[in-house]
Amino acid sequence: MGVNCWPLNKKGKTFFNLLRLAGRGETQFLSEFTALFSQLRSAEIDLQDASVTLETQFLATSSELETLTQFGDRFVQQVEKLIILATGRDCHGSVFSKAIHLIERSTQFLVECQEETTRMLGLLRNCSVQIDNLLKIESDLERTMLPLKFVQTLFKMESAPLGEGVQQTFTALTQEIEGLHGQLREIFGTQFKQLEETRRVIEKVIVQLERQAQSLRQVITTHKAQIDSSLEMLKQEIISNQDRDARLGTLSKALAREVEQVVMGLQFQDIVHQKTEHVRAALPEIETKFTEFEASPKTAGRDSLQFLRQSSLLEAEQLQAAQAELARAERVIQEGVRKVLGHLSEMDSHCLSLDEFKLLTTSFDGMVQVLVEMIEEVRSLVAETVASASEAYEMLRPLGSLASDLTARLRAVSSQTHLIGLNAQVQAAAGALDRRGAGLEVLSAWTTRISDETNLASRDAAEELEQLAAVLADNVRALGQLKANGVAHQTSLGQEGQSEERQLHAFRDTALETLRAIGDSLDGIQAQAQRTLDTVEFTTFHQETIPALRAPLIAIAAAAERWLQKHGVGLAQASLIDGSARNYTMASERVVFEGVVAAQRLANPTPTEVKQIPGENIEMFADSSAVAGVEVPQPAEPDRNATLVTANTSPAANEFGANVELF
Amino acid sequence: MGKTVLTVDDASTIRKMVSFTLKAAGHEVLEAQDGTVALSVLQSRSVDLVITDVHMPNMNGLELTRRLRALPGFGRTPIILLTTESDPTKKAEGRAAGATGWIVKPFGQEQLLAVMAKLFPG
Numbered sequence: 081m082g083v084n085c086w087p088l089n090k091k092g093k094t095f096f097n098l099l100r101l102a103g104r105g106e107t108q109f110l111s112e113f114t115a116l117f118s119q120l121r122s123a124e125i126d127l128q129d130a131s132v133t134l135e136t137q138f139l140a141t142s143s144e145l146e147t148l149t150q151f152g153d154r155f156v157q158q159v160e161k162l163i164i165l166a167t168g169r170d171c172h173g174s175v176f177s178k179a180i181h182l183i184e185r186s187t188q189f190l191v192e193c194q195e196e197t198t199r200m201l202g203l204l205r206n207c208s209v210q211i212d213n214l215l216k217i218e219s220d221l222e223r224t225m226l227p228l229k230f231v232q233t234l235f236k237m238e239s240a241p242l243g244e245g246v247q248q249t250f251t252a253l254t255q256e257i258e259g260l261h262g263q264l265r266e267i268f269g270t271q272f273k274q275l276e277e278t279r280r281v282i283e284k285v286i287v288q289l290e291r292q293a294q295s296l297r298q299v300i301t302t303h304k305a306q307i308d309s310s311l312e313m314l315k316q317e318i319i320s321n322q323d324r325d326a327r328l329g330t331l332s333k334a335l336a337r338e339v340e341q342v343v344m345g346l347q348f349q350d351i352v353h354q355k356t357e358h359v360r361a362a363l364p365e366i367e368t369k370f371t372e373f374e375a376s377p378k379t380a381g382r383d384s385l386q387f388l389r390q391s392s393l394l395e396a397e398q399l400q401a402a403q404a405e406l407a408r409a410e411r412v413i414q415e416g417v418r419k420v421l422g423h424l425s426e427m428d429s430h431c432l433s434l435d436e437f438k439l440l441t442t443s444f445d446g447m448v449q450v451l452v453e454m455i456e457e458v459r460s461l462v463a464e465t466v467a468s469a470s471e472a473y474e475m476l477r478p479l480g481s482l483a484s485d486l487t488a489r490l491r492a493v494s495s496q497t498h499l500i501g502l503n504a505q506v507q508a509a510a511g512a513l514d515r516r517g518a519g520l521e522v523l524s525a526w527t528t529r530i531s532d533e534t535n536l537a538s539r540d541a542a543e544e545l546e547q548l549a550a551v552l553a554d555n556v557r558a559l560g561q562l563k564a565n566g567v568a569h570q571t572s573l574g575q576e577g578q579s580e581e582r583q584l585h586a587f588r589d590t591a592l593e594t595l596r597a598i599g600d601s602l603d604g605i606q607a608q609a610q611r612t613l614d615t616v617e618f619t620t621f622h623q624e625t626i627p628a629l630r631a632p633l634i635a636i637a638a639a640a641e642r643w644l645q646k647h648g649v650g651l652a653q654a655s656l657i658d659g660s661a662r663n664y665t666m667a668s669e670r671v672v673f674e675g676v677v678a679a680q681r682l683a684n685p686t687p688t689e690v691k692q693i694p695g696e697n698i699e700m701f702a703d704s705s706a707v708a709g710v711e712v713p714q715p716a717e718p719d720r721n722a723t724l725v726t727a728n729t730s731p732a733a734n735e736f737g738a739n740v741e742l743f
Numbered sequence: 744m745g746k747t748v749l750t751v752d753d754a755s756t757i758r759k760m761v762s763f764t765l766k767a768a769g770h771e772v773l774e775a776q777d778g779t780v781a782l783s784v785l786q787s788r789s790v791d792l793v794i795t796d797v798h799m800p801n802m803n804g805l806e807l808t809r810r811l812r813a814l815p816g817f818g819r820t821p822i823i824l825l826t827t828e829s830d831p832t833k834k835a836e837g838r839a840a841g842a843t844g845w846i847v848k849p850f851g852q853e854q855l856l857a858v859m860a861k862l863f864p865g
C-alpha cells in the first residue's frame with residue numbers, strides 16, 4: 081500500500097513554459113492548470129494528514145464499540161440468567177415450580193392421610209358399637225349363669241339319698257360348675273371390664289383422629305386453593321418468561337447483526353484509505369502528461385490533454401465512490417450503535433420491564449415467602465399427623481391382644497359349659513336307670529339349658545370379640561403404615577424442603593442482585609453508547625478532505641475539455657487510460673474504472689450534474705466560466721436500510737458468502 | 744476450545760476488528776503490522792491460525808505465506824489472506840503460496856467465525 085508522493089514541479093520550469101506558451105494564447109490554460117495542480121498537491125498533503133486522523137478516529141470508535149459490546153454482552157447474560165432462573169430452562173423446572181410441586185406432593189400425602197383417617201374412624205366407631213354389644217352379652221351371660229349356684233345346691237340335695245358313687249359324681253359336677261362360675265366371674269368381673277376401658281381408649285382415638293382429620297381437611301382445602309392459585313400464577317409467569325426468552329433470543333440476534341454491521345463499517349477506514357492511496361498513485365502520471373503538454377502543446381497537446389481529462393475524471397470518480405462509501409460507513413456505524421442501544425432498551429422494556437422493578441422485586445420476594453411458609457406449614461402438619469398416628473397406634477395396639485385373649489377364654493368357657501351340660505345329662509340318665517334320681521333329670525335338663533345358653537352367648541361374644549380384634553388389628557396395621565409413611569415423608573420433606581427453601585432464598589437473592597445489576601448495566605450502556613456515538617465523526621474526511629482532492633481533478637478535466645474543444649478535438653475517444661487498470665485492486669474500483677472507460681467511448685462529457693462549488697482552496701481564473709460552473713458531485717445518498725456488504729461481493733457463492741473462499 | 748490466532752495487517756482498524764471478533768468468541772489474538780513483525784512474533788509464540796493482509800509494507804502477505812510454509816512445523820497451520828484484493832490472478836498467487844483461504848474485506852463477524860468453525864471443527 082505504500083505510495084510515494086508524486087514529484088513536485090519546479091517553479092522555474094513552470095515559469096519557463098508559461099513564457100513559451102504565452103505567445104500562442106495558451107497562457108491562461110497553463111496558469112489555470114498550474115494553479116489546479118498546486119491545489120491538487122496541497123489537497124493531497126491534507127489527505128495524508130487527514131488519513132492519519134481518520135484512522136485514529138476509527139480506532140477510537142472501535143475501542144468504544146468494544147466496550148459497548150462488552151456492556152451489551154454482560155447485559156444480555158444478566159437478562160438471560162434471570163430468565164433462566166425464572167423459567168428453570170436449564171434445571172428442569174424453576175425453583176418456584178419445584179417448590180410448588182413439593183407442596184403439592186405433600187398435600188397429596190396429607191389427602192391420603194385424611195382418607196385413611198376417615199376410613200379408620202368409620203371402623204373405630206363400629207368397634208364402639210361392638211363393645212356395646214359385648215357388654216350386653218356380658219349381662220346376658222351373667223343372667224344366664226346366675227342359677228348355676230342354685231343348681232349346684234340342688235344337685236347336692238338331690239344326690240344325697242343316692243349312693244356314694246353318685247354323690248361323688250355330682251359333687252365333681254358341681255365343683256366343675258363352681259370352677260366355671262369362678263372363671264366367668266373372673267372374665268366378667270375383671271377382663272370384660274377392660275372392654276369398657278378399650279371403648280374409652282377407642283373413643284379417645286376417635287376424637288383425636290377426628291380432630292386430625294378436620295385439621296387436615298382445613299389445611300388441604302387452604303393449600304389446594306393456594307397451590308391452584310400459585311400454579312396458575314406460575315403458569316402465567318412461565319409463559320411470560322418463555323415469551324421474554326424468545327424475545328431475548330430475537331433481540332440478541334438483532335444485536336449481533338447490528339454489531340456485525342458496525343464491525344463491517346469500521347473496516348471501511350482501511351478500504352477508503354487504500355482507495356485514496358490508489359488515487360494518489362495515479363497522480364504523478366497525470367502531472368507527467370501535463371508536463372508533456374507544457375513542453376510541447378502542439379505535438380503532445382492533444383493526446384496528453386485527452387489522457388489528462390480521462391485520467392482526472394477517472395480518479396475523481398474513484399474518489400467520489402470512496403467518499404460515498406465512507407459516508408455510508410459512517411451512517412451505518414452511527415445507526416448501528418443507535419440500534420444496539422435501541423435493542424438493549426427494548427430488552428429492558430420488553431424482556432424485563434425495569435419500570436416494574438419494585439413490583440418484580442416484591443413479587444419475587446413475596447412468592448418465595450409464601451412458598452417457604454407453605455413448606456413450613458406442610459412440614460409441621462406432616463409431623464403432627466405422624467405424632468397423632470403414633471399415639472393412636474400405641475393406644476390401640478394392646479387392645480387387639482386383649483380381644484384375642486378374651487375370645488379364646490370365652491371359647492373355652494363355652495366348650496366347658498357344653499361338657500358340663502352333657503355330663504349332667506349322662507349322670508341324670510344313669511340316675512334315672514335306678515329310679516332314684518328323678519329330680520336329677522330335671523336338674524340336668526336345667527343345667528343343659530344353662531350350658532346351651534352360656535355356650536351360645538359366649539360364642540356370640542367370641543365372634544364379636546373376633547371381629548373387634550380384627551378391626552383393631554386392621555387399625556393398628558393402618559396406623560402403623562400411616563406412621564411409617566409419615567416418617568418417610570417427613571424425612572424426605574425435611575431434606576427436600578430445606579434444599580428447596582435454600583434454593584428459593586438463593587433464587588430470590590440472585591434475582592434481586594441480577595435485577596439491580598441490570599439496572600446499573602443499562603445506565604452504563606446508555607452512557608457508553610453515547611461515548612461511542614461521539615467518536616463516530618468522519619464527515620470532515622468525506623465532506624471536506626476527499627472533495628478537496630476531487631475538485632481540482634474535476635477542474636483539470638474541465639480545463640482539458642475546454643482546450644480540446646477550442647482546438648476542435650472531439651471528445652469521443654478510444655480510452656487512453658486502459659493502463660490505469662493496474663492501479664485498482666478492488667472489484668468496486670474496477671467497476672468505476674470500467675464505467676469511466678465506457679463513458680469516454682460514448683464521448684460522455686465531464687460531469688455537470690454536480691451541485692457544490694469547490695471549496696475556498698480552489699482558485700478560479702477570471703475567464704474560466706466552464707470551470708467555475710463545475711461542481712463536485714455529491715455522493716449518492718446511502719440507502720438507510722441497506723446493510724454493508726463488501727465492495728467486491730457478488731451474490732453468495734458458497735457457504736460463507738461470495739467474499740470468502742477456502743482453497 | 745479457544746485457538747491462538749495471529750492477525751497481520753498494516754491497518755490497525757482491521758487488526759482491531761479481527762481481534763474484537765475472535766476474542767469475543769473465546770480465542771486469543773496476537774497482532775502484527777506486517778510480515779516481518781509477524782515472523783518475529785512467531786519465533787516466540789506458536790499459533791493455530793494466521794490471518795494476513797496481502798498488501799503491506801516491509802513484507803507482504805504472499806511473501807509471509809511463502810516464508811511460513813517454508814518453516815518446519817508450519818505446513819498444516821491454516822493461513823487466511825484477508826484483503827481488499829479480488830483479482831483472480833492474485834488469488835491464484837495466494838493459493839500457490841500456500842494460503843488456505845481468501846477473504847475479501849470487509850468481512851462479516853459471522854463469516855469469520857464460520858471459517859474458524861470450518862477450520863477447527865468441534
